[in-house]
Amino acid sequence: MDAQARRDLYRMMVLIRTFEEAILREYHADKKPVFDIGAGAIPGEMHLSAGQEPVAAGVCAHLTTDDAVTATHRPHHLAIAHGVDLRRMAAEIFGRVDGLGRGRGGHMHLFDPDTHFSCSGIIAEGYPPAVGQALAFHRRGTDRVAVAVTGEGAANQGGFHESLNLASLWKLPVVFVVEDNDWGISVPRSASTCVTSNAVRAAGYDMPGERVEENSVEAVHEAAGRAVARARAGEGPSLLEVHTLRLWGHFEGDAQAYRTDLEGVPGRDPIPTYEQQLRADGVLGDEDVRAARQDAGERVEDAIAFARKSAEPAPESATEYVFA
Amino acid sequence: MTVTDAPAPSRRKLTTAKAMVEAIAQEMDRDPDVFVLGEDVGAYGGIFSSTTGLLDRFGPERIIDTPISETAFIGAAIGAAVEGMRPIVELMFVDFFGVCMDQIYNHMAKIHFESGGNVRVPMVLTTAVGGGYSDGAQHSQCLWGTFAHLPGMKIVVPSTPADAKGLMVSAIRDDNPVVYMFHKGVMGLPWMAKNPRSLAPVPEEEYEVPIGKASVVRSGRDVTIVTLSLSVHRALDVADELAADGVECEVVDLRSLVPLDTDTILESVGRTGRLLVVDEDYLSYGLSGEVIARVAERDPALLTVPPVRVCVPDVPIPYARSLEYAVLPTADRIRDGVRRLVGA
Numbered sequence: 001m002d003a004q005a006r007r008d009l010y011r012m013m014v015l016i017r018t019f020e021e022a023i024l025r026e027y028h029a030d031k032k033p034v035f036d037i038g039a040g041a042i043p044g045e046m047h048l049s050a051g052q053e054p055v056a057a058g059v060c061a062h063l064t065t066d067d068a069v070t071a072t073h074r075p076h077h078l079a080i081a082h083g084v085d086l087r088r089m090a091a092e093i094f095g096r097v098d099g100l101g102r103g104r105g106g107h108m109h110l111f112d113p114d115t116h117f118s119c120s121g122i123i124a125e126g127y128p129p130a131v132g133q134a135l136a137f138h139r140r141g142t143d144r145v146a147v148a149v150t151g152e153g154a155a156n157q158g159g160f161h162e163s164l165n166l167a168s169l170w171k172l173p174v175v176f177v178v179e180d181n182d183w184g185i186s187v188p189r190s191a192s193t194c195v196t197s198n199a200v201r202a203a204g205y206d207m208p209g210e211r212v213e214e215n216s217v218e219a220v221h222e223a224a225g226r227a228v229a230r231a232r233a234g235e236g237p238s239l240l241e242v243h244t245l246r247l248w249g250h251f252e253g254d255a256q257a258y259r260t261d262l263e264g265v266p267g268r269d270p271i272p273t274y275e276q277q278l279r280a281d282g283v284l285g286d287e288d289v290r291a292a293r294q295d296a297g298e299r300v301e302d303a304i305a306f307a308r309k310s311a312e313p314a315p316e317s318a319t320e321y322v323f324a
Numbered sequence: 325m326t327v328t329d330a331p332a333p334s335r336r337k338l339t340t341a342k343a344m345v346e347a348i349a350q351e352m353d354r355d356p357d358v359f360v361l362g363e364d365v366g367a368y369g370g371i372f373s374s375t376t377g378l379l380d381r382f383g384p385e386r387i388i389d390t391p392i393s394e395t396a397f398i399g400a401a402i403g404a405a406v407e408g409m410r411p412i413v414e415l416m417f418v419d420f421f422g423v424c425m426d427q428i429y430n431h432m433a434k435i436h437f438e439s440g441g442n443v444r445v446p447m448v449l450t451t452a453v454g455g456g457y458s459d460g461a462q463h464s465q466c467l468w469g470t471f472a473h474l475p476g477m478k479i480v481v482p483s484t485p486a487d488a489k490g491l492m493v494s495a496i497r498d499d500n501p502v503v504y505m506f507h508k509g510v511m512g513l514p515w516m517a518k519n520p521r522s523l524a525p526v527p528e529e530e531y532e533v534p535i536g537k538a539s540v541v542r543s544g545r546d547v548t549i550v551t552l553s554l555s556v557h558r559a560l561d562v563a564d565e566l567a568a569d570g571v572e573c574e575v576v577d578l579r580s581l582v583p584l585d586t587d588t589i590l591e592s593v594g595r596t597g598r599l600l601v602v603d604e605d606y607l608s609y610g611l612s613g614e615v616i617a618r619v620a621e622r623d624p625a626l627l628t629v630p631p632v633r634v635c636v637p638d639v640p641i642p643y644a645r646s647l648e649y650a651v652l653p654t655a656d657r658i659r660d661g662v663r664r665l666v667g668a
Contacts, residue, residue, distance in 0.1 A: 068407075102440030111439035118406070118435070118443075125426050128399020135400055136407035139359075139385070146403070159426075162396035169391065321441040322475050324499040 001218060003283040009061060009217045010278055011292045013053040013271050016077045018296035019086065020048045022304050023076070023093060027252055035253050041308070042094055044106055049077035051215070051247030054270050055179050056081035058220025059147060059240075062228040068116035068133040068146040070126035073108045075119040078149055084112045086303035096310035103313040104321060116146075124150055124157035127176065131163050134172040138234075145173040145231040152241070153184030155198045164205040164239065173231035175224065176239045180211075181246035186258040202239035209239040215270045245270065338526040339512025341373035343485035347492035348375070348412060350530045352382055355410060358496055361388040361397055362414030362450075371416055372452045372508050394424035398449070402432050405447040410496060415451040418467045418505065432501045433476030447502075448495045449477075454507035454554055454604055456652060457516055461640035464648070466553070466603075469610030471503050472581040478502040478535055479581040483510055483556035485524045487579055490533025498535060507604075509554040519557035538585035540592060544572030547665050548592040550615050551602035552578040555653050559602055562658045571666055581611065586618045590626065593619055597628035598665040602653045607635040632661045 023042065030040035037044065049056070052074070060069065060081035071078040079089055084100070092099030093107045100110050108121035116133065120126040130148035137144035154160050155178055167174045178198050182189050195201065202209025208230070212219045220242050227238035245268050249256050256262060278284035338346065352358045359382075360375055366389040369376035379387040390397040394415060401413035415421060421428065428449065435445050455464030472479045478500050482488040488506065495502035512522035541556060542563050549559045556577045563573035574592050578585065593599050599619060601612040612633040619626055634653045642648050 068403075100440065101438050101442070104440045105438035109434075109438040111435065111443050113406075113439075113443050116407075120431065122426055122430055125395075125399070125431065128396050128427055129403035129406065129431060131396060132400035132403020132405070132411075133407050134403070136404040136409050139404075139409070158423075159395045159399070162391075162393040163399070165391060166393055166396040166400060321437045321439075323478070324436055324441065324444050324446075 001221070005061075006218070006278055006283050007288060009057050009221065010274055010284060011295070012057040012061070012081055013217060013274065014292045015296040015299065016053045016056060016080050017050060017271055018293070018300045019080055019303070020050050020076060022300045024048060024252065026304060037253060046107060046252040047074040047250065048248055048252065049074050051245035051268075051270065052179055052181060053077055054215050054217035054220050055149070055177065055242045055244050058217045059175070059177055059224040061221055062224055063145070063147065065115040066144050068130060068144070070130040070146070070148045071117070071119040072123070072126060072150055072154070073119070073121045074151070075108065075110055079110055079112070079117055079119075082117050083115050084110065084117050085114075086299055087306040088112075090303040090307035091310045094307040094310070095312065096307055097313050098306070098310035102321070124154035124159035126150065127159050127163035130174055131167050131172060134167065134174045135170065138172055143173070143232045143234075145175060145228055147175045147177060149177040149179060151184065152178055152180035152189055152198060153187070153192060154178070155201065156192060164202070164207070164237070167237040168205045168207045171234070171236040173234065174237040175227040175231055176237060178239070178241040180241055180243050182261070183246055183250065183259070185250045198241045199239060207237050207239060209241075211241040211243065213243050215242070215244045215268065217270065217274055334525045334527040336525060336528060337523050338485045340482065340485045340488045340506065340522050341376065341511040341513065343489040343526045344374055344492050344506065345376055345378060346526070347489040347530070348496070349378060349381060351493060351496045352378075352386065354530075357409045358412065359386040359388065359409065360412045360414070361390050361401060363390055363392055363416050365389060365414055370414065372506070372511050373513060374414065374450055374452070374506065394420060395427055398424050399427040399431065401447050402427060402435070402445060405445045405501075406435065406443055410446050412448040412450060412496065415449060417463050418451040418453045419462050419465050421467065428477075429474045433474055436500065437476055444499045445501050446499045448492070448504050449501065450504045450506065452508050453505045454509055455641045455648060456509050456554070458643055458645055458648060460643045464641035466505070466507075466605040468505050468581055469605045472611065476501070477582060479505065480535055480579060481505045481552045481581060482579060483507075483553050483577050484521065485512070485526045487533050487539070489526055490531050491535065491579065493530055494532040494535050497532065502535065505553070507554040510557065519554070519561070521557045521560065533579065536580045536583035536585055538588040539577045539579055540574060540588065541577045542573065542575040544574040544596070546572045546596055547598040547600055547662050548574045548576060548589070548596045549600045549602055549658070549662070550576045550578065550589055552581070553604065555602045555604055558653065558655050559658055562655050562662065566659065566662060571662060573662060584614070584618070586622070589615060590619060590622055593626045597626065599627060599631040600658070600661045600665055601631065601633050601635075602658055602661070603633070603635045604653055605636060606638055607633060608638050610635070629665055632664050634658055634661045
């Protein structure tokens with residue numbers, strides 16, 4: 001991979017982390033001293049993606065906004081990496097009229113037809129619509145692909161298995177991605193899943209399966225490249241599992257008392273690791289790092305300011321948009 | 325009074341099933357984005373003949389047999405619709421919704437709303453409903469009240485061949501998800517007892533029956549019977565019979581549950597003062613209560629006597645014929661309901 005492409009992956013991860021840190025700050029700012037999940041400028045559940053940036057940056061680097069991405073209840077990293085507008089995304093998270101869904105969706109329900117991005121808060125249920133997007137791309141004779149992302153907890157759901165079967169049966173251009181962050185809320189993977197790698201399940205659906213053991217953006221990029229190329233070439237779907245990291249809680253407010261691996265977590269943060277690697281390889285210097293952080297900070301704070309300035313939806317409009 | 329908005333009367337008769345297929349075929353000719361997928365929709369032609377002959381005409385690229393995998397293929401229809409296609413996807417029996425309801429009510433029905441109107445989901449979910457042939461508790465339900473309760477889906481329920489065609493055309497052209505619920509007993513299937521009303525004139529050209537418009541299929545001054553689907557046939561039979569006794573029933577065929585044509589119901593009840601709701605779905609928390617509530621909310625004084633409901637009592641549909649026909653809204657139960665209302 002050339003130096004510019006590596007710097008781009010780094011910059012994308014920094015942008016995502018900067019966004020998540022800003023949402024973290026804004027989310028908690030007015031929930032003190034007593035945490036109330038429904039209070040504040042950003043109410044509701046908040047599932048942040050810190051630690052999982054390598055998956056988003058590594059996979060989405062192979063896509064254009066003509067390709068589709070379906071994400072989960074933890075969607076921000078994928079939305080950003082796929083090119084969803086930061087301002088409208090932030091406004092939706094704040095529940096404002098300029099949001100992607102005019103405040104009807106919220107952070108688990110981001111829909112952006114411009115980039116064919118969507119997400120579902122129901123575990124594994126974002127997979128079937130991705131199969132249908134791929135069906136539409138295929139029927140229209142394009143080489144567009146659909147990327148469907150879930151967590152490892154979803155790999156035990158029926159929708160996951162049904163989707164793999166159907167996509168393989170019809171040879172559709174889908175890349176199924178599993179983000180294995182070790183935890184389904186409080187249940188460790190060892191207590192939920194009968195196989196040590198979900199990649200082996202691909203064999204049951206006659207498609208290639210690959211597990212990336214390191215939470216490395218370049219390893220993800222390389223493996224995703226094979227899967228996307230296969231889909232674009234009309235050779236059918238692939239399954240890619242990445243052993244990634246849930247750096248923070250399942251949702252904000254999660255004390256993580258159940259978590260036995262917390263002590264080692266900060267040292268596993270993929271962004272400093274990648275930064276050190278690029279510095280050691282001589283492709284990233286102090287000025288690059290400073291510029292990446294400054295640029296990300298400016299873009300994110302602009303988006304937050306945009307969201308804060310946007311109006312709250314009028315109560316009398318609550319029943320709009322049920323039907324087209 | 326609202327009448328079927330069909331064009332000039334035709335003398336050509338079709339069964340409901342053939343009328344439905346004709347609408348799909350004409351729309352597929354008109355719009356290359358329309359396609360059909362579901363279990364046994366290809367060579368078999370639909371277990372209840374909802375797709376007969378389409379495979380021969382349009383081929384396997386547009387008439388797609390699926391695995392028994394409702395979550396995947398209904399979800400796939402949603403994804404295709406989001407990308408601008410117009411899929412018609414069949415859930416073989418409505419009773420099977422339990423294995424795939426998440427795609428239906430959390431995705432198909434909500435994406436437009438959650439996107440603030442930015443994403444459209446133009447698709448038709450067809451499904452067979454109803455009992456009367458001893459198919460037991462898991463293959464005989466109507467369940468339209470369950471679907472109509474959940475926002476974001478239009479619901480149409482044709483009872484006649486002409487409406488089956490016109491509502492299918494409207495459903496395909498609608499930019500929203502439309503659930504098209506056809507009773508097996510109105511399809512005119514050769515292998516199931518059928519009412520003669522399941523074979524009737526259908527115009528050959530394409531036409532739309534507007535979604536959200538009920539039809540007064542029989543006028544009468546004494547009692548309003550609000551009903552839908554196969555129960556329309558039974559209600560008309562009863563109305564014909566009671567007319568000989570001097571009791572005139574007005575029969576309102578709802579045709580659509582979402583949106584519900586409240587005005588037509590109110591106009592009719594305003595004329596008769598007596599309301600009988602006949603519904604093959606379960607009694608409690610359903611369509612019959614909704615219809616009565618809409619009348620009561622607007623003006624309870626419209627009702628000169630308390631309303632009567634003929635529905636499936638709150639019991640699963642039994643298998644044995646004697647038991648099943650004890651709970652279905654049969655002609656006997658409808659007749660008794662009318663008599664209670666007129667005090668005869």
